Amino acid sequence: MMLVVVRVVVCVHIFMLFHFACLSSHSCHPEESSALFHFKTQLITNTTFFDGWYEHECPNAYPKMRTWENGTDCCSWMGVTCDSLSGHVIGLDLSCSALVGDIPSQISHLSKLQSLDLSWNSGLKWKETTWKRMLQNATVLREIVLDETDMFSISLNPLSKWSFSFSLVTLSLRNTGIRGYLTSHILCLPNLYELQLYGNGNIQVHVPKLNCSASLSFLDLSSCQFSGSQNPASFFNLTHLTYLHLSANGFNGSIPPLLSNLQHLTHLDLSGNEFTGSFPSFLSNLPHLVYLDLSLNTLSGQIPNVFDRLTNLQSLRLSYNNFQRKLPSSLFALIQLSSLDCSYNEIEGPLPDKVAFLNLTTLDLRGNLLNGTIPQWTLSLKSLKYLDLSNNRFRGHIREITSYSLEYLGLCNINELQGNFLESIFHLVNLTHLYLCLDNWSGIVHFPLFSKLQNLEYLYLSGCTSLLLQSETSVNHTFSNLWALQLLSSNITGWLEFSGKFPNLEYLQLSNNSLQGKVPEWIHGMDSLTYLNLSHNNFTLMDHFPWYQLDFLDLSFNSMADDISSFFCNATFLEIINLSHNNFTGTFPQCLVNGSFLKDLDLQMNKLHGTLPDTFLDLTTLNLNGNNFEGLLPKSLSKCSGIVDLDLGNNQFEDTFPNWLQNLSDLKILVLRGNKLYGQIANLKSEKIFASLIIFDISCNNFSGSLPKAYIQNFRAMKIVHDVQSPLSYIIDARTEYDSSMVATIKRVSLTFTKIPYAFAIIDLSENKFEGEIPDDFGELHGLIGLNLSHNRLVGPIPHSLGNLTNLESLDLSSNMLTGDIPTELANLNFLEVLSLSQNQLVGPIPRGKQFDTFSNDSYEGNMGLCGFPLSIQCNNNVPLQQCPSSEAEDKFGFGWKPVAIGYAFGMVLGIGLGFCVFSIGKPEWLVVLFGGKRTKRRSCGNRRRARTTLFQLFVAM
CATH class of the missing domain: 3.80.10.10 (Ribonuclease Inhibitor)
Structure with a gap:
């Protein structure tokens, strides 16, 4: 036997020598070399x-x-x-x-x-x-x-x-x-x-x-x-398949059982489709399956207990479905399993106390309804590298972590988890990503100790009852590899004296921390920063900052009062700037629009003044609401072909309506309310007029003429109904985490919305001088949830077509000269929460049923011809009508309109003088309350209030 082996080795060597000899004797062919x-x-x-x-x-x-x-x-x-x-x-x-x-x-x-x-x-x-x-x-x-x-x-x-x-x-x-x-x-x-x-x-x-x-x-x-x-069943005859990936192909219906014919399959990926139904139990008939990915579908029900037949399974991904109830016991008996991802489902119940996992490296169970205590095995598996248990209902105390191989640890939004901060975290030297929400944890968290984790790249801490940044010694702590740091909603102390070094930090977020005073020097010294978010604090001074590296800056919701006229003139790469809700002064910084990178600019709710430059290039968002800008609207905005959000409301602009914006195909938000805009809005003929617009607010101006019917006909995006029960899709820039925000007026109350969903379709044309009738075309805007035409000079009947707006939540037609009855079709608006038809000339019975039974008197006051619930005037067969006084009535009292007018004028002068005295001294109080202090109470919704949360309520709660 030994002789045979030697001969084989000799033959191999001879062959190799011959091979290299042949290789060296043949050079590259000239034509191929050329x-x-x-x-x-x-x-x-x-x-x-x-x-x-x-x-x-x-x-x-x-x-x-x-x-x-x-x-x-x-x-x-x-x-x-x-x-x-x-x-x-x-x-x-x-x-x-x-x-x-x-x-x-x-x-x-x-x-x-x-x-x-x-x-x-x-x-x-x-x-x-x-x-x-x-x-x-x-x-x-x-x-x-x-x-x-x-x-x-x-x-x-x-x-x-x-x-x-x-x-x-x-x-x-x-x-x-x-x-x-x-x-x-x-x-x-x-x-x-x-x-x-x-x-x-x-x-x-x-x-x-x-x-x-x-x-x-x-x-x-x-x-x-x-x-x-x-569907995937098309490939059931390819019986030699071992690897089949069909993700993101739009498949729907149930997963076809014919896939069980592929008996040699080791890898199957059907993720990112629209499959429905239950977990496909027939997949347990594929004995060689090593990798299974069914994530990002709409599968539901309980995951069946069939994994005892999938003994070779190493990776299982079921995230982003609707799986419910407990995880099956056979899943925790898979010895070969190395990766388990069941995140973002509705899985409930406790985790088992013991498992058979020997090689588990990834465990992702975030975004479920898991309860009970966190079992010790999740924190002690020797091979575990990725662990995320965030967004569950675990309770009790968490034990010390001994999985020293961990590289990723997520323990956020587990509100019933209690105990002291885990000192063992500082021994997890392999950590690269750490997410901790410490809302119910106690004790002082010594931030400098995180510098022990020299591999740490991303650190997220929130809810610390006491986060001490200041070091107890004079040692300067260095966070060598940290590139992203988020410290949110914590009680931060010693932060002014902090002396840590972040040589590679690019992303810094310190929002919602009640930090005060001047932004400290240790932040100013971060030359590598590209993202800085200090929003929702109480900073008063930014001082000079090295803007030149930043591409994202958010200082919103602070108390800063710097003059920003030349604030950013060394900003080279800034793309996103949010300085809203501060006290910034000065004129619009001209150097901003000279840069070619700026995309989103939010300066709303400050104290800026002056005119705007007419050199805007390619913005996506421009929000200047709530300042004192004046002059003409800059026509260069029409060159910003990609602009999505344009909010110039509540300033002092004096101009006609900007018809030159009509062909901006991406424009979704247009707010011009509260300015000095005037004139008629031309009914231009085009199929592309504001086709993507979702929010149109030009209220509180001096516009006149008829309502812009051509615009209303072309509001195509407002004709689309979005399901508000499904996860909301917001108008945001996902790349930069920038949220479009706006101030919207709902029932004459201004509210700040920090996120704007596509379902938030509103039109507000109130407090202008519009005339004529309300066009029937409003009835085609099926996506509308808010319509306000109040305080104009509108006449004619309320269009019956408004009954088609089945998603409408707020309707305000008050303070016009509308006539006729209230269309019974409006009673079908099941989601209507706010209704104001007051101060018109409406007549007849008020519709009954559904939402109309919940509205109070103030929805109808000032319409002398209305009757029925909730008014005290009962409707008879002869409905009361408003009538003008006849000449016979004048003769009956012995005087006509002239004496009445003279008496009215005299009484008005006397009344104004008396009223001034009364309101100046505030007495008698009953009179002040009666005429000046009356407040409209929010009506009770009763048992007929609809089940879904309204969009208005949802955004107020954000």
């Missing part, structure tokens, strides 16, 4: 690529073509592989090389190429002619990997036409933008083993029936487009 070198000269290297953007996919990124020198053997060049016998180039791997440019056609000269990998060069662009020529010439290609290159002009379809496709084993075109149709011609290629088309939304997948017995084992069609009613 093609490769020409390929190099047509491309450039983007050195900024190597700053860490692609560390996960490209851990060894390097500009490989730098080793290519003309006149040398191309077989020795990095990324080039030659056949050991013929010397032909058979492999080209230039992945992660930061290449930029159009791919030259010389690549098609490599006719013997078997493997081509140009992946992760996002600056590389394919042309259709080059692509087709390569497919035509390279007839022996077995592997094509072009992930993250630009193939937007390329069609997938020609792949099935070329002879090379029969030799194709691997095709990977992830996130390339390639288009065309994926059919069975490609999926059934005889030797195709791996097909990856992830992230190509332009690909149409059309495979209703697959009748081939293909060799395909690895298939990823996530984020593509599936035509018709197709």
Whole structure:
């Protein structure tokens, strides 16, 4: 036996020597060397690529073509592989090389190429002619990997036409933008083993029936487009599949049982779809399953106790569904499980006291209804790296943490958790992310001790009863790797004397901490900061700050009184600025609009004055509400094609209505209330007038003429009904955590809303001089929740079409000259909470039933012709009508209108004088209350108040 082994080893050595001898005797073919070198000269290297953007996919990124020198053997060049016998180039791997440019056609000269990998060069662009020529010439290609290159002009379809496709084993075109149709011609290629088309939304997948017995084992069609009613069952005949990823494809209905035919599956990803129904128990018939991801669907019910048959399962992701009740016991018996994510469901009950996990590295159970105490195993597993139990109902005391391998720890919003701060946290030296909400924890938290965690990158602390920043010694603590620090809603002490160092801190948030006085020097000294949020404190002075690195600044809701006229003139990269709700003075900072980066600017509720520059460029948000700006509205705002939120309300602008804003297709909020705007609003004819507008408030101005009917007809976004029971979608910039905010007037009460959802559709045209009738077109704005036309000069009847506004919560038509009866259709507005029809000339019975039975007298006062509940005037067969006094009535009393007018004038003068005295001294009190101090009480809703929380109530509670 030993002799046989020796002979084998000798033969291997002889073969290796022969191999290298052959390799050294064949150099690169001249035509291929020339093609490769020409390929190099047509491309450039983007050195900024190597700053860490692609560390996960490209851990060894390097500009490989730098080793290519003309006149040398191309077989020795990095990324080039030659056949050991013929010397032909058979492999080209230039992945992660930061290449930029159009791919030259010389690549098609490599006719013997078997493997081509140009992946992760996002600056590389394919042309259709080059692509087709390569497919035509390279007839022996077995592997094509072009992930993250630009193939937007390329069609997938020609792949099935070329002879090379029969030799194709691997095709990977992830996130390339390639288009065309994926059919069975490609999926059934005889030797195709791996097909990856992830992230190509332009690909149409059309495979209703697959009748081939293909060799395909690895298939990823996530984020593509599936035509018709197709679902994952289309692939049940691909019985060799081991890897099937179909996430984000819009599938709905139940998960098809035919997937149980794929008996060799080890990886199954159906996440990010719209699947409904219960957990698919038939998946337990897939004995080789290692990875299962059903997250981001709408699955519900209890997770069945079927995991005893999935003994090979290592990763299970069920997050963002509607699973309920307790987790099954068989789940905690999976010895091989390394990752468990059941976050954001409705799972309840306690966790078991013991588990069989030996290799668990990730446990994410946040956002559920779990209760009981936190079991010790969650804090002591030796292999655990990621633990998040936030947003649950755990109670009692938390024990010391001994999972020293932890890198991520989340314990937030567990309101019934009590006890002292855990000193063992300072021994978790591997932590990179730490989220602690300490609302019911006691004791002093010594912030400098967190510097022991030298790997810490992200630190979030909130609710500390006493967070001491000042060090008890003179030692300067350094947080070497910390790049994000959030200290929220805590009782921070010793913060002025803090002397810690943050050499790499980019993100700092200290909001909601009642901090006072001047912003301290240790914050001023952070040269690496790009994000600074000091909102909701009581700062009074910012002093000079090195703005030049910041791209986000939020100082809102403080007491700062600096002059900001030249506040930001050294700000180079600021994109988001929120200085709202302060006492800032001065004129509008001209240097802000000179920068090219500014996107969102919020200066509302300050003491700024003067005129605005007319040089605005490309803003997304501009909010100047509640200042003293004057002059004309800047027409350059019409050039801000991407603007979403424009709020210039409550200033002193004096101009006509800005018709030049009408074609801003992204504009969702337009507030011009409380200015000196005047004139008629032209009824321009266009289908694009304010098409995206959700909030339109031009109240408290001097507009006249008829209501802008053409605008109302084109408010397309207000015709869309949003489900307020579902998670609200807000008008925000998710990238920057910036929330659009506004001051809205609801029932003549100004409220500040810090978040604005798409469902918050309101129109306020009140307190102007509008005339004429109310257009029926308002009835088409089905998304409206608030409509205010009060205090104008409107005439005619209340349109019956307003009964179509079934989402309406507030309707104010008071103080006009409306006539006729109250349409009975309004009684169908089940969500109506605020109604004011007072001070009009309405007649007839008040509708009964539903919400109308809950309104009080003040909703109808000043309409002498109305009768019925809740008024004391009963309705008879002869409904009371308002009538003008006749000449006969004048003769009866012996005088006409002239004596009455004279007497009225005299009485008015006397009354004004008497009233001035009464209100000056405040007595008699009963008279002051009767005429001047009457307050409208909020009506009781009774048993008919609707079940859902109104949007108004929701935002007030924020």
